[in-house]
Each structure stands twice: as C-alpha cells, then as structure tokens.
Amino acid sequence: QQQVKQSPQSLIVQKGGIPIINCAYENTAFDYFPWYQQFPGKGPALLIAIRPDVSEKKEGRFTISFNKSAKQFSLHIMDSQPGDSATYFCAASIRETSGSRLTFGEGTQLTVNP
C-alpha cells in the first residue's frame, strides 16, 4: 500500500522556471516530511525537510509548502538550473515501537533544459 503519493512522474522545465512537485498522504501519524534528491548513479541525498507545525520552509532556491488540513506538501524550485536535473522523492516519517520508518513517494524525474 503506497502511503505517500507523488506527482507528476516527470517534469520538464526551462532554465529559470519554477518546477513544483506535489505529494499527498493519508496517515495523520506521519509527522516529519523530508525531500531527497537523487542524481544518476548516486544514492538519494537529503535536500530539505519540514515538520507539520510550520506551513513553509525555505532553503536557498528550494521551498517546501505544507498544508496539514489537506494532507499535502509540495516542493518548489526557484530559478531552476540544468544542474537541478535529478529525481526528487518526497518522504514521510512515522514513529513506531521499533523506531522511525521513512516511506518514500514514487519519485519525480525533473529535467531543466538550458
């Protein structure tokens, strides 16, 4: 059962554009939401994360918007560059008795054309 739904599957923008990637979740027990960036041939790397008690978090050109009531969150990339071309994964963390578990979305392949 996929608990974190991510869209779109792929996205192509021109340099300088603002790609937006959306994620939705059902389980209200999730309460930490990171985004990971993966380049070809590499493992995913943490990009930015948000807790549900804030509605927005910005780090450089990357912004997470969080809507707790709608159970949705999104990643915006300002002034996108060709070097931002990568696969982006949203994720959600849940506390379990054995520890924490991170569930990933399906991923979005972003291409930024020069």
Add this chain to the structure above:
Amino acid sequence: DTAVSQTPKYLVTQMGNDKSIKCEQNLGHDTMYWYKQDSKKFLKIMFSYNNKELIINETVPNRFSPKSPDKAHLNLHINSLELGDSAVYFCASSQDRGYPIEKLFFGSGTQLSVL
C-alpha cells in the same frame, strides 16, 4: 572519505546463484538500512538494524538475509537469485533509530542484474 560505501557497484549473475552485497559506514551511526529501488525508481525499505539488532524486517522473500557483524557494517546475502531481484540496492545509515529520522545517508547503490 566516502561516508557510506557499498560493494560491488555492479553485480551481474545468473538465476539461481547466491550473492552478497557489503556495506560499511564511517559516520559512527547506530542504524543501518537496506533499500531496494526498482526499475521505476520506487524506493522501498527492506531491513533496518540498530546496533546489530534487526528492527525492521519488511515483507521480503526469506532468500534475502541481512547480517550485521558490528554497527558499522550491514551486509545483504541473497540466495537462489531470481529475475525479479534485478534492481538497485541501497545501503543507508542514520544517527539513531529515534524519532524522527532526521537524515538518511545513502551509499551509491549496487546495480544487480539477474540473467
């Protein structure tokens, strides 16, 4: 120095063979993981170990057996390989298993191809 290193990078083998993937982290982390990334790039957790103790064991075939000789190492042994096992396997680590997982550090992956 590579924080999370896994070997080999590529593994090509025949159906029915047994193979192992090794992982080591030099970050001093307590918790290590194995993730499987399929051809559609979907990332799914397989196992998690905290200080050599198995704490997450997802529904994976019992042909997959993780082993953690110490908290810096987590190996994955796969018996009787099948075509459907072809995927990229990622090792990862985190500071501890506490809440929440602030940051996962991933290795570069092992591309397993079963012919």
